[in-house]
Amino acid sequence: MSDADVELEARLEEQEAFEPPASFVDQANVSDESIYEEFEENWPDCWTQAADMLDWEREYTEVLDDSDEPFYEWFGDGTLNASYNCIDRHLEDGNKNRVAIKWEGELGETRTYTYQDLYREVNEFAAALRELGVEEDDVVTMYMPMVPELPIAMLACARIGAPHSVVFAGFSSEALATRMNAADSEYLVTCDGYYRRGDALDHVEKANEGLDAVDHGVEAVVVKDRLGDELDHSLKGNQYDWDDLMADHLGDRVDPVERGAEDxxxxxxxxxxxxxxxxxxxxxxxxxxxxxxxxxxxxDIEPEDTYWCSADIGWITGHSYIVYGPLSLGTTTVMYEGTPDYPARDRLWELVEKYSVDIFYTAPTAIRAFMKWGSRFPEEHDLSSLRLLGTVGEPINPRAWKWYYKHIGGEECPIVDTWWQTETGGMMVTTLPGIGTMKPGSAGPPLPGIDARVVDTNGHEVDAGRAGYLTVDKPWPGMLRTLYKNDERFVEEYWEEYSDPEEDEWVYFPEDGAKIDDDGYITVLGRVDDVINVSGHRLGTMEIESAIVGVEGVAEAAVVGGDHEVKGETVYAYVITEEGYDESEDLRARIIEGVEDAIGPIARPEEVVFTPELPKTRSGKIMRRLLEDIANDEELGDTSTLRNPDVVDDIQRKVREP
Structure with a gap:
């Protein structure tokens, strides 16, 4: 590196806070910091700002009904249709030719859907579903990869008032059957297969295995032919070809069903x-x-943007921030079928350049992989179209945040580090990019209108700098309403821990640990059950991992507990080095020193195991359970859901080496 680069690296390493560029603030959708005070003073009526961004068939008159806590209702007497809000109203505004979806397959094939195209195909599939017998309130299961037919099917269901239940395509046939059984779902939309790392995967066989385990009648299955001649399969008696159905309903139109806000x-x-x-x-x-x-x-999405969230629609991030949020705003949303490193490690940056992406939202897991591969891959592409970056799915450590800021954002893009869950529906804790100072490693303050706190085991707020438990003390519109057909479990899992029903005080507990600083910024430490109990000290794995990744030369780390006859548990650290750094005793010593400096000697890793990869599911989550099995020399559990199952044997051999 040049002297200037070395100086820049040193400056970034030391810098603890970053301000959004003035050029971003000037154009930001929200740039007035009084919004926090406004939402607090006018709560819950402040949420009319969100509701009024939609078109309502019948206007609501009540914002929040809290008469049956914690079964809250929002805008309960209003009616609307989600498909209409994501498609029809943009046509009526004269934007029918704006691109709604840009899709890129793993092999490089592309499809572009304008809002007019999306309107046509959603209507045709809605008509097909009705012909197959789908009625309002029937649950339709979808078991599909990242192909455009998935959001089309979701919006078609929303159009006719049939809830959808999307099952991630990487899940097993057993997982599909379990979910169809739990939802009493009699309809399935799937596909013959898809591509992963250039290979054609047989998906319909897995779907059929799942269907065989469904414990009730299945009325109809729709199969999209994704692979063409790559896969030879025949349809069963209750199975229908997607393209044939669409041809049968060419030009059909279905009026959007008026749905209650609480439907x-x-x-x-x-x-x-x-x-x-x-x-x-x-x-x-x-x-x-x-x-x-x-x-x-x-x-900060505007209709003119090209926006890309790299998640899978099989997860809540894809529902909220690939489909419903962006399309409701009338923007262009990018979908990509493949993996970040196929056919080469610059694949994502190639697509950012190709589509002139304005906003990029991805997971820290991916960012750590980009770090490991090195900065030369993004440097080969023009990323100057980017104006905002985001992270989602897990906490991001400061070194990864700064790498993302420098090498992807060119120090010109604010980063929104977002904390939220499937259950919360949308983002809860993060900075507003046109207002907030960014602190690497800290998600930020609660969003306006969100009453998130960090408390001790008794529910009392902790002092700044102390670790505790994240809670949310007021309801919000995006919250889950209950667990399907299980109100008792809903109360037990999310509300019992810190609520006092006799005092009419209801507190949502997401089961995450956190810290809060003097400015009210929240750092999420991970699940409260992700702890290692060393000699009676409960240590958060996230905090230890963050300390390890803060060591120069470390790209990624996973920490688990290993059995110890004296301490009860001890720390096992599995570490991936950055490109250009050797797996050396010097690096091992610096890792141990880094943990002791950041947390204390009690957190000192008993073992530091270098590995080129970590066992991850197809969604990018580290399978820590397998790492615990290895640390404790136990029989390995199921590895079928891993995208890289061979790495488990490699790690096991390393641990057993004398």
Missing amino acids: MLFLMYTSGTTGKPKGVKHTTGGYLSYVTWTSHAVL
Whole structure:
């Protein structure tokens, strides 16, 4: 590196706060800091700002009904349709030729849908669903990869008032069956297969295995032919070809069904502590208004933008910030079928340049991989179109944040580090990019109108700098309404811990640990069950991992607990080095020193295991359970959901080496 680059690196390393560029503030959708005070003083009526971004069939007269806490209702007497708000109203505004979806397949094929195109195909598929027998309030399951037919099917369901339940395509056939059974879903939309790293994957066989395990009758299955001649499969008796159905309903139009604000828009199943997936219920009015407002205020989306969230629609991030939020605002949303490193490690930056992406929203897991591969890949492309960056899915450590800021944003793009969950529907804690100072590693303050706090085990707010538990003390429009057909579990899992029903005080507990600073900025430390108990000291794995990744030469780390006959548990650290750094004893010593300096000797890693990869699911989540099995020399659990199962054996051999 040149002397100037070395000086820049040193400056960034030391800098703890960053201001948004004046050029960004001047054009930001939200740039007046009085919005925080305004929302606090006018709560809950402040949320009319979100609701009024939508078109209502019947205007609501009541903002919040809290008469049956914690079963809150938002805008409950209003009616609307989500499909209409995401498509029809943009045609009526004269924007029918604006691009709604830009899709790129893994092999480089492309499809572009204007809002007029999307209107036509959503209507035709809605007509097809009705012909197959789908009625209002029937749950339609979707088991599809990142192809345009997935959002088309979602919006078609919303059009006819049928809630959808999307199952991530990387999940097993058993997971599909479990979710269809739990939702009593009699309809499935899937595809024959898709591409991953150049290989054609047979998806319909997996879908059929799942269907065989469904414990009730399945009325109809729609199969999209994605692979063409790559895969030879035949349809069963109750299975229909997507393209044939669309041809049969060419030109059909379906009036959007008027839905109550509290009518279910979709179910999303998320993992639970009991092992049984939880059916998170999101409703039409509150959810749609909240993701529309946060897309506008946090992601700064304008209709003229080309916006790209690199998540999968099989997760809540894709629902909220690929489909419903961006399309409600009438912008162009990018969809990509493949992985970030195929056919080369510059794939994402190639697409940012190709489509002149304005806003890019991705996961810290991906950013850490980009760091490991080195800055030369983004440097090969023109990323000057970018004006805002975002992170989602897990906390981001300061070094990864600064790498993202420098090498992707060119020090000109604010970064919104967003904390939220499937259950919250949309973003809860982050800076507003046109207002807030950014602090690497800290998500930021709660959004206007969100009463997030950090408390101790007794529910009392902790002092600045102390770790505690994140809570939310007031409801918000995007919140889950309940768990499908399980109100009791809904109360038990999310409300019992810190609520006092006798005093009529209800507090939402997301089961995340956090710290708060003097400025009210919240740093999320990870799940409260992601702890290692060393000699009676409960240590958050996220805090240890952040300390390790703060060491020069480390790209990524995963920390788990290993059994210890004296301490109970001890710290095992699995570490990936940055490109250009060796797996040396010097680096191992610096890692141990870094942890001791940041947290204390009690957190000193017992083992530091260098590995070229970490075991990750197809969605990019680290499978820490397998790393615990390796640390404790136990029989390995199921590796079928991993995108890189071979790495487990490699790590196991390293740990067992003398």
